[in-house]
Amino acid sequence: STVWLVKINNASGDGNGNAGGEKAVYGALKIQKSASHYTEAARDEIKILKQIREADQERKVPVAHLLDWFEHVGPNGTHVCIVMESLGDNLLTLVKLYDYRGIPMEVVKMVARCSLQALDFLHSKLQIIHTDLKPENILLMGKVPKMLIKEKRKPKKKKKRQENGNGEKLSEGKAQQQAAQPVHPEGKIAKLLASGQPLTKNQKKKLKKKQKKVAAM
Template identity: 30%
Template sequence: MKIFLRGVRGFTRRPASPARKIRSSGFAIIDEAVEIEEERMPHYKTSVYYPVRIGDIFHDRYQVLNKLGYGANSTVWFCRDLRQHNYVALKICINSSIVNREVEVFKHIAATRSKHSGASYVRSMQDSFEIKGPASVHQCLVQEPMLASLYDLQCALNPKSLTEALLKSALQYIFAGLDYLHSEAHVVHTDLQAKNIMLACSDPTVFKEWERMEEEEPSPRKVDGDQVIYKSRQDFALRKYLQAIGPCMIADLGMARIGKQHEGFIQPEIYRAPEVMLCMPWGSAADIWNIGVMIWDLFEEGHMFSPGGDNRKISNARMLGEMIALLGPPSQEFLRRADETLAYWNHEGQWKGFAEIPDYSLEDCEVYLEGENKKLFMSFMRKMLQWEPEKRATARELLQDEWLNSSTKGV
């Protein structure tokens, strides 16, 4: 075996692996007229996505083996690290005039890493670099590959709501990670949803199987001249790998903010905290509200709030009316924090009636639990769902919650 020295006594490095041989035939061709994957994203343009080909080698070390996923801002690829002889996920961002914060946030987090146990449940960045595409430059992030997302797990279940035991387990990881982000790194995630909570893989042989599956049956693809769009591997479905599920990891920090207080719109509309909707300053408590609403999607099999369309005022009014039904009216002290509240309430704090206040309570909407267990769960939810951000429990406080730490029947 050859030994490579790097000028440091005792340092050795294994030689790089040879590139994998990629099949050039035997794959299904998708009709050019059918829109697939990132083509179906809003405002899709061919020119903003890097034209990745399976078999490409990036940064002289990461060879693309197949496609893991896509989104409005990136595509994600399963790769072999030819230097470290392991598998990685390569996220290739679109070229955009909007500043990409993710690398900055990951570097900030890396600089603040501590012995805090929650740091283990925030996905880290192993490497980053830029590549020149046909139109502009693309930011690339290298990370540990994950098995799937919490959303994928939900879709694999029947019914599609997480069991109480699964929900508690996931939340313990999430709150531990959030406590680290909020209290140590001073980072607000701002985009917490099931698709951005990833499941680590406890069995590395799964990744070898992913590579083998691509060798045996190459990914279907759509070929339009020089443009190739691959179909993400559907046969990586989580149902096949339930025994390999590891801890939950907070991921996708592209919308995160560094610091304790901020202004401006954040969060998917259905998860948007009231202080954000009403143009007030916001901080880490917005993430706590976000988690509270996300729990409803995971456990109750439906959204807690119903946005009302493209008109922001009408949509806000509908959601605020639903918040009043579930939480009771906000205090006048809270309403005096921003002039935006006068669009929906008068100076005396009375609702102007731009949307109906539904006739139900938070307890009415919960349908799975009973008795004392339901009472504890409602108490847990109300610790997160408070109008005033400062009244919401912190991630650390929620980790100590009685319902979250109670035993679940049948487990």
């Protein structure tokens, strides 16, 4: 499919598909391919989007809303066209802006909360299961704020490091503290996941062992 930003004529709104303001209303026009299986999938999508729109008329749930749909007959066949409210960047764009080093925990919590609210609404209210969850399909309400871009995480300066008893490297400032405390691999793994850094083979093995231990309990 191809998606275009379109201006909706004979309408007024706040520029995000919401009527009632003075600015022009814009929408995201999705033009589906004309092959029969694409057409069938688009019509199924419209049915689901109509259910969402009907169940969330007050727009309290963080889900994308259907504005309109129609069919266009062209030289290559019939194309189903879906008009959605215009949203902003996707989550992958935000991840890339932070150079895959992890995004601020406050933002992580906000995205997680909204995503879970939307999924709970779809599942509990409409018995709909989202089958294609990925960063590209999680959209923000607008462009990524310039403030977030300015606060991109900078690479940490290398510090003098030494190894502890387990062969793991510690920064000089933490060596004395760690010597008096036991090392918890799962805590370090969780920290690495939050920071966006990839796990080493040894850390992956420790994580799998912990998961097996929890499953056996």
